[in-house]
Amino acid sequence: MTSRPMPGGWSTAVSSWLSWLRASGRPESTIKLRTTQLRRLAEAHPDRAPYSLSVDDLAEWLGAHAWAAETLRSHRAAVRGFYTWAHATGRAHVNPAAFLPTVKAAEGKPRPAPDPVIRSSRLRADPRDERMIRLASEAGLRSCEICKVHTDDVEPDMLGWSLRVKGKGGRVRLVPLSDGLASMLRNAPPGYVFPGRIEGHLSAAYVSKRLSRALDGDYTGHQLRHRFGSVAYSAERDLRAVQELLGHTRPETTARYVLVPDGAKRTAVMAAAS
Structure with a gap:
């Protein structure tokens, strides 16, 4: 099954980042996860260029979902990774994800099946x-x-x-x-x-x-x-x-x-x- 394309200018930007992740040896499971997470961000801002988003835009998007703490932490990591790469490679003038609030890890408890x-x-x-x-x-x-x-x-x-x-x-x-x-x-x-x-x-x-x-x-x-x-x-x-x-x-x-x-x-x- 072919993945649906990302809106606007997101496809090229995210594709370049994913190529960078592959070059760093990231497994395909990670590539697939990050693709899904960035697609969600793109679909929430279909009429915006990826590098036009502000830290407020990103924080509002992350906070709008009733995600579990670990899911929220994972999406935050995807956003930070994407914008850190974009800023370091000169694609983005600023890194809007640099000041995103940290997400406290949920206190997990063992739940072994009997x-x-x-x-x-x-x-x-x-x-x-x-x-x-x-x-x-x-x-x-x-x-x-x-x-x-x-x-x-x-x-x-x-x-x-x-x-x-x-x-x-x-x-x-x-x-x-x-x-x-x-x-x-x-x-x-x-x-x-x-x-x-x-x-x-x-x-x-x-x-x-x-x-x-x-x-x-x-x-x-x-x-x-x-x-x-x-x-x-x-x-x-x-x-x-x-x-x-x-x-x-x-x-x-x-x-x-x-x-x-x-x-x-x-x-x-x-x-x-x-």
Whole structure:
């Protein structure tokens, strides 16, 4: 499907910025996201030249949407990136995004899907959905990572098998696999585990939708990832290890995925009281 064109002079300006992003090695997932975000800005100002907008125009546009904090932060980042590039390359005389107000990150709380829900969902899931559930709950993969799992990504390590995961920002990490999960992937037909029409595999959005439908109750694939982070942390109490397994760049992000076991809190209180 061909993306609809941007209005007026926006198309050329945004296209040049996207070329710059590609030259800097940004992954196509980021390019696609920034394209969508800048298109929204352009469609809100179809009769304005992109470099004629002021900081007030940008702030009014950002503030007019009932977006969650993380969505708002992401759109702000797109706007700042675009205008910082335009100013640095001489396309814009000023950078109207330089003084946009910061957006406070929402205080995330771990929301792991319960194990009984995962077990019952796996029992009634078809083989494809069960593989998705297992990759999210037992290996902590995002939907955008699950969709691109390839049988060639399973490789032997010193203790068994690991999965080479292509994560956000083009970052690659190795995630150790249980024997059962390794066997499931190694016995899959060669190629993408979830074949589809997006460069040979399913889209991340479709994987996310299937996970939500496959899980009993009001749970999502992302909550399977929270489940993985919480269980992985409870095993060794090593937040740094969980950070690497989840593919986070900052431990503060990982902390929002980890539900601290009640027993650990009680142990800490008893130690303080002794």
